[in-house]
Amino acid sequence: MPMMPMLPPLNITVAVIAQEEMNGMDPLDFLSHEELSRFFHCKKTEISCMEEPYTFLNQLRDHDLVPEHLYRKVIKIKCKSKRQDGVYEILDWLEKERGECVKLFWTCVFKNHILQKYSVLRLLRNSLLDGSFRCYMVRHDVKELSKNKQDSIQSREDKADRKKRKKSSEETEEQEEAGPSPFSNRSQKKPAKKPAFTTTSRKGEKADIWMWDLYKTHLPVTCGDKEGTLDRKKLARRGKSIQSQGQWFSAGEFVRFAGKGNGRRWKQRILCQNTPLQRLIEEGHLQCPVRRHNQKNQKIQPPDCSSEDSSPESVSSVETEGSREDLDEEGTLRQEEEEDDDEEEDSQSKFHNFALPVRCGSVSGVLYRSRFAGPLSKSIRTEEHWFSPEEFVMQELTPRERDWKEDILCHGKTFNYLIKKKILYVHSLQCRCVLCCPENKMDQENDDVCFICNSAGNLVCCDECPRAFHHHCHLPVLQDNTLGSNWLCTFCVLKTNERLWIPMTIEGVLKSLVSGNILRCEYLLLNLYKEDSLCVFTQDPSETIPRYTRVISKPMWLDQVTNKLHNKEYRTVREFVGDVRLIFQNCRIFNEDNEFGEMGARLSEIFEREFHTVFKIE
Known part of the structure; x- marks a missing residue:
């Protein structure tokens, strides 16, 4: 069961996105608040007409951009036209009451998982990034002119614009030494590539x-x-x-x-x-001054050589030599050392992931570089806990004194090596950042992102394990008034109860009533939601894939299974398992051997393995 076949598999993690935001890499930073606000004002109706706006509204809710009463009102509306009016009402409220948050709005709706679902937002994002939205805003201003003057003024402005564009194009060509124009036919006719939703242009091309x-x-x-x-x-x-x-x-x-x-x-x-x-x-798109080595070359000239005797050829050769990046200024020996350094840098590429596998003896975990600040920072995640490097080395049971810098290994290298190579940075003792001096130390005991969808937001933290969840990502869905002071997630509740369950045969499991196995069914669904990071199997494929129902007579998807489970439409475990297996059967039939077929086969294997484990099938 595929989802948007033109999308390649993406391994999107919130840590990478958070790092982009921290580093100021958001392209929206190049636009003023007025431009973003004006664009939002002009596009409210267009946005409100989107199909199935529930994920869009959930995203706004996660970022506190929609009042709770409006959110609950709109998601209950079944009529399409009234639902569009409701979405417009939310956008209108956002513009009037939270106008200062317009950049936050565009940032959160331009996340990859939102762009994959809503084509209208992809088009709006492209319009913002390629600057074409300004043309729309100019035309809008023209329309406000009086009717009797509009035609003549519009004609004069069109001529002026054409002259200005032509002049600007000629100036650009002179400045950039005949570099390719973004509006040339050649760039428009490039073969279409699969969109990665990073920086895209029209028709999915990489601009x-x-x-x-x-x-x-x-x-x-x-x-x-x-x-x-x-x-x-x-x-x-x-x-x-x-x-x-x-x-x-x-x-x-x-x-x-x-x-x-x-x-x-x-x-x-x-x-x-x-x-x-x-x-x-x-290609002339960037200007960089030429490195000059004239003084250096003059020092090695014979005393009887004056600058007047220098030929144009020699001057040219000096400039060429000075601008050559691969030539080492200190001679052949340093050039060889540089090449050795390059080889070592290439071997270090495996250390530049945001999460790194670490081991100390028989104990293993994952180091999150964004959390590391030194020996006391809670930066290593195991299956059950967050540990600082000093705490992590203590988990190894071998009775001997241990040094975290030498005994924790990552890809066979010590932390000493990672620090020396500036892969990890140890903060000073006087550092007052949030890692070194957190406001609430208990926050470091839980994950920074949702365990299911791997994104940030308003999270509920489990009091037993490090996991954290969005309200709507957990099963059962979380309600603030029912959480209590000591809340355990489904994973921890299942772990507590599984020792009470007895082994069963496969036939005995399938005949069991669902009413007595809700916990295990929710656990299985949570595992599938987590593994389906691109939401390929989450929603109805017939709504997004043309002619899907011509091939598949009975579509099935995870949200449908979840709704049927909570609406008590399943009587036995066999019915529940049958619908889950139907998802992957449909996927195999529709996709055959492409990337989505492989994805479905992998999730099917995970489901069968967890199904046999959680029900203790003999």
Whole structure:
């Protein structure tokens, strides 16, 4: 059972998204509050007409952008036209009462899982990023002119616009040395690529964002796992041109900050939209001053050689030599050392994930780099708890004194090595950041994101394990008035009860009544929701995939199974299991051997394994 076949499998994690926001990489930062507000005002009706707005409304609710009474009112509406009116009412309330949160609105509705579901938001995002929304706003202003003058003024403005566009195009070509235009036929006719919902243009093509008006003065750049904003003018002046995490860096310093080398090859190391800056410079999209080595070369000239005797060829060769990035200034030996460093950097790429596997003896866990601040930071997650590095080494039962820097290994390397290579950073004793001095130390005992959907928001934390959940992601759905002071999640409740259950045969399990096995059924569904990170099997495929019902006579999806379970439509476990298996049978028939078929086969295997485990089938 596929979901939007044009989408490639994406491994989206909230840690990466949070890191982008921390580093100031949000393209919306390049737009003013007035532009975002005006665009929101013009697009309220268009947004309100979206099909199945429930996920959209849940996203607004998670970010406190919709009042609870309006949210509950709208989600209960069955009539399509009235539901659209309700969504518009929410957007109108947001504009009037929470106008200062318009950027937060666009940010939260432009998340990947929302864009995958709503094509209207994809189009709006593209319009914002490629600057085309400004044309709409200009036309809107023209319409406000008096009717008797509108035609003549519009005609004059059209002519002026055409001249201005032509002149601007010619100036751009002169400045960028005949670089490709973003509006050229060649770029429009590129083969369509599968959208990744990062920076996209019309028709799903991956755009060269460095040619957009939006990025005329600044560009989003990355190096390793570090992200920042490049100031074009400062780069041309050889100044500190890249801002990241509140600091300014030169290009070489930014490479060293990212732990990707000594900075000499920054043009190859720093990327914009996965494209090295070297290419942007060569094509004229970026200006970079030529490195000068004239003084150095004059020092090694014979005493009788004057500057007047220098031929144009020699001057040209000096400039070429000075601008060559791969040539080491100190000779062959340092060039070889640099190449050795590059090989070592390539081998370190496996350390740049946001989550790293760690081990101390027989104890294993996952290190979250965003949480690490030193020996006392709760940064290592095991199946049951969060530990600091010092606490983690104590979990190993071998009776000997242990040093967290030497005894915890990541890909075979010690923490000493990771710190030395600037993969991990130890904060100073005087540091007062939220990691070193949290307001509530108990917050460090729980996850920062929802265990099911892996995104942040208003979370409910389990009092027994580190897991945290959105209200609507947990099963059963959580209500604040029923949580109590000591709340256990379904996973912990099942773990507490499973020792009381006796082994059964497969036939005995299938004949069992669902009413006595609600907990186990909810546990199985939670596992599937968690594994289905792209929501491929969550919602009705016939609503998003053309001609789906011509192939599949009885569609089934996870939300439908959940609703039937809670509405007591299943009498026996056999009926429940049959519907879950039907999801993956449909997927196998419709997709055959493509990526969605493989995804369905993997989830089917997980379900069967957990089903046999949780019911203790002999």
